[in-house]
């Protein structure tokens with residue numbers, strides 16, 4: 001976060017808020033699905049006894065009864081010398097009709113097909129199995145599996161299976177770490193529909209009366225959860241991108257026919273996002289195939305290789321830059337090319353893609369945009385980035401996990417980058433990518449750490465223990481002190497959390513930035529010349545910290561319950577020994593010191609004059625350990641306005657503005673008032689004879705604040721304009737009552 005001492009704040013635009021709100025909506029909906037999904041589904045587990053080399057899926061969905069018939073040819077190699085049986089995952093809601101090839105017999109139960117092979121296979125020998133299956137693959141929790149939806153009267157059928165529900169529509173070894181080297185998906189649909197999958201369209205041909213078979217093939221390694229189908233009466237929106245790899249990448253968005261223009265607007269930034277990602281991570285991995293989106297009902301987005309599934313409601317974001325487009329595209333490198341080896345390591349997908357959103361902002365809008373974006377990803381809770389126990393069902397995608405996996409995962413990368421420097425960081429990512437590809441397109445957290453250690457030459461155990469495997473974030477008390485003469489600054493920083501963190505963060509003082517690296521609980525250092533109000537701890541937000549408390553520990557309040565108001569202060573930190581008090585007529589000063597000498601003690605009171613006007617109060621704390629130094633001004637407190645007003649006092653020159661005051665505005669009268677707390681307000685207009693002319697507010701509720709307003713249209717109870725002349729506005733709020741005279745004019 002940005003230190004409280006620094007006055008600058010990074011305000012987010014309305015567009016950001018809209019996106020954030022959308023994100024929240026998506027998250028909540030996803031959470032609801034996931035919550036009903038937990039406990040429903042076992043997590044597939046496989047011993048590494050065989051290695052899948054390819055899948056060939058051939059299915060015919062039947063919209064009328066939400067059923068499929070199909071077959072999957074699984075080619076695999078034995079990894080042991082005695083492979084006599086193997087297992088594939090397939091939900092029990094689907095039925096295995098037969099298995100041909102290397103199978104002798106099979107049993108399908110508990111969502112597993114256990115296949116006895118026709119003989120024993122030795123290491124490296126190939127096994128071919130074709131599983132013929134059919135049934136009604138209903139998604140559970142309304143989401144995971146094959147979804148049967150509509151767009152108007154048109155069917156939309158699509159898969160959505162992360163993390164481990166591919167077996168809800170096809171038999172496979174449903175773990176991310178065994179990628180098939182290639183995957184062919186053939187889908188037979190009525191001629192009015194179009195079917196999309198990963199990779200390139202190898203063929204489309206007539207398949208019986210009124211039907212077309214679309215055959216897609218990807219020749220890049222792919223995990224089961226990333227194998228996708230999407231079917232509707234799609235129109236294809238074509239574009240292209242010139243990759244730094246030299247190829248022309250087809251950009252293909254498969255959209256409902258009526259959505260062509262909104263889809264063009266939604267995805268128009270794609271070439272720019274791709275150029276950004278290529279500049280950081282190398283050429284787009286699937287540039288010989290395609291990239292694009294297939295529209296499906298709802299709000300979700302899932303980064304299937306070469307064709308992200310994209311919820312129709314996300315098309316609402318047709319405003320150019322779009323974090324979600326950037327995020328899903330980033331997954332093509334981080335998630336699809338290099339995939340988390342297991343769900344423990346999901347942050348290698350999601351933390352990375354989230355951080356790319358931040359990096360895109362940085363590259364296009366500068367370092368403050370990066371700092372601002374990271375604030376939105378902060379997470380301080382107990383769930384580590386690395387997930388030790390994988391929850392059942394969709395539990396991984398509930399906020400209990402996503403805040404750590406996405407948010408803190410992005411932060412881990414952000415801090416690692418600061419720790420080892422930009423050049424080493426990006427070189428490390430490149431090494432991680434190359435090594436991941438070399439081992440078949442998967443990576444564990446340990447392997448990522450190895451890549452970064454090799455590249456940086458540093459032992460990063462402490463970093464991964466602290467930020468990836470460990471929980472929580474550091475917390476501080478930070479006090480800058482300045483000499484009363486104003487020529488030297490001393491900063492004292494104490495870690496106050498449960499656990500001591502090793503830290504690195506920048507401090508900006510005036511126009512100088514310097515880097516603090518420490519494992520100490522207490523840090524104190526001085527430098528000459530800078531103004532105390534210009535100091536920013538953790539300048540531009542490189543450290544995920546719970547807070548740099550400074551003023552919070554030194555609290556100034558005002559008590560106006562008695563005849564004369566009192567200032568009260570309290571400082572918990574024994575480092576402090578006393579205060580100087582200040583007052584001013586405006587929150588911006590100038591500030592006048594109220595006593596010549598400091599008032600000693602960590603708590604105390606000071607009685608001020610009876611209230612005649614609004615005044616602002618603040619304090620500076622001092623410490624015996626630092627004679628001649630004081631802290632910056634504390635947050636100010638204000639006395640309330642005078643609580644009773646005589647009829648005409650407001651008209652006297654120099655008198656304070658009082659509740660209420662009346663502003664004439666084109667025949668209307670704006671009756672304005674300030675409320676120190678939320679209150680019901682009654683406002684009545686009387687004529688000079690004391691007769692009620694109109695009640696303009698009757699116990700109407702207002703929040704606390706300045707310049708609350710009720711408008712009187714200048715008409716009486718009979719809806720006729722009043723005669724010009726003197727009137728009274730009677731104002732009642734809580735126990736407070738006031739009457740003010742004003743002149744109604746023509």
Ligand SMILES: [Zn+2]
Nearest residue numbers: 327331350353
């Ligand atoms: Zn993602």
